[in-house]
Amino acid sequence: MISRLPIEARQVRPMTPGWAIALITVLCIAGPSAAQSGSAGATTLPSTIPLFPLQDVVLFPNTTQPFHIFEQRYRAMVADALEGDSIIGMILLQPGHEAEYEGRPPIYVVGCAGVIIKAEKLPDGRYNILVRGAMKFRVLSEDASRPYRLAEVEALSEALQLNERPLLAERRQQLEQTVLSVWPQARLPASDVSDGEVVDGLSLVVPLEPAHRQELLEADGLVERAFRLIRRLRENDSVQL
Numbered sequence: 001m002i003s004r005l006p007i008e009a010r011q012v013r014p015m016t017p018g019w020a021i022a023l024i025t026v027l028c029i030a031g032p033s034a035a036q037s038g039s040a041g042a043t044t045l046p047s048t049i050p051l052f053p054l055q056d057v058v059l060f061p062n063t064t065q066p067f068h069i070f071e072q073r074y075r076a077m078v079a080d081a082l083e084g085d086s087i088i089g090m091i092l093l094q095p096g097h098e099a100e101y102e103g104r105p106p107i108y109v110v111g112c113a114g115v116i117i118k119a120e121k122l123p124d125g126r127y128n129i130l131v132r133g134a135m136k137f138r139v140l141s142e143d144a145s146r147p148y149r150l151a152e153v154e155a156l157s158e159a160l161q162l163n164e165r166p167l168l169a170e171r172r173q174q175l176e177q178t179v180l181s182v183w184p185q186a187r188l189p190a191s192d193v194s195d196g197e198v199v200d201g202l203s204l205v206v207p208l209e210p211a212h213r214q215e216l217l218e219a220d221g222l223v224e225r226a227f228r229l230i231r232r233l234r235e236n237d238s239v240q241l
Helices: 017-034 072-083 162-182 195-205 210-217 222-236
Strands: 048-054 064-069 087-092 110-121 127-143 149-156
Touching: 048 072, 048 127, 064 072, 072 087, 072 110, 072 127, 087 127, 087 210, 110 149, 110 210, 162 195, 162 222, 195 210, 195 222, 210 222
Parallel strands: 048 087
Antiparallel strands: 048 149, 064 127, 087 110, 110 127, 127 149
């Protein structure tokens, strides 16, 4: 599990090399429990899910993320989710959302649905929750009948084809080598951590701008996500791909 401070909305701050190394090391030594589920694409989604839009957080399948829920509308969202299937759709707000934040500001079309796997309700009605990324989705339309946002969605499976597995393993090796070239003190993942968990986990924790992380989420599968992350890290480190 990746350990971070609980968040609902936070500003992007550049990570120091030490913090980047620490986050990557936590991911790498976490082992298979980082995903707590099967392969990406194993979960089916209902046709309508609640949306939790944030300004700088992108959830990925195969990862977990803690959140502190304090806005009234999102307290209601969590309460309703816990009474049902515990699924919420994490989605990124588009740039320029600030003027409309209290209403329904523009969002990206692709997000990641997560399952609330742990929830603590505080005495004043706030929540601390832990969300496990399950499956990508695309927003088709929205329903304004609740205080929080509801969306009709279609699931975007990232299940690997047999012929993709060797290429993903190769991309994982390239990604790990790139991580070490940028952060030499980072520890590499154990061999029993799956290729998909490594790609998605690093996509979550390496220091990137939200829009760049969104580009990773929107990649057409794990192989393409790994390629994009390698390219982004090498660009940031002034290394040619």
